[in-house]
Amino acid sequence: MIEIYDRKGFDRLMVIEATSLKNIDLRGVNLKDANLVQYDFSGADLRDANLQDADLRLVDFTGADLTGANLSGADLTGAILTDAKMDKPKVIPIVIQG
Numbered sequence: 001m002i003e004i005y006d007r008k009g010f011d012r013l014m015v016i017e018a019t020s021l022k023n024i025d026l027r028g029v030n031l032k033d034a035n036l037v038q039y040d041f042s043g044a045d046l047r048d049a050n051l052q053d054a055d056l057r058l059v060d061f062t063g064a065d066l067t068g069a070n071l072s073g074a075d076l077t078g079a080i081l082t083d084a085k086m087d088k089p090k091v092i093p094i095v096i097q098g
Contacts, residue, residue, distance in 0.1 A: 017081050028050075047068050065084070
């Protein structure tokens with residue numbers, strides 16, 4: 001079981017009945033303001049997911065599908081985006097540093 005909390009770590013946003021997030025199908029999921037630092041979403045299907053203002057620092061998105069995902073305001077510092085499928089963000093800016 002994987003529990004996902006908000007950026008402050010106080011409010012639980014979601015519980016996922018899985019042991020890994022690799023190759024998981026999270027199409028259209030709402031993870032606005034989520035703290036996902038260092039999570040491994042390699043191969044995950046995150047099409048049309050709401051990741052607005054999420055903390056995505058050091059997340060592994062290798063081979064993930066982020067087509068249509070809302071990444072506005074998300075912090076992607078150090079995120080691994082190798083072979084990830086993405087289109088233009090719905091709203092800019094997004095933060096990519098590293």
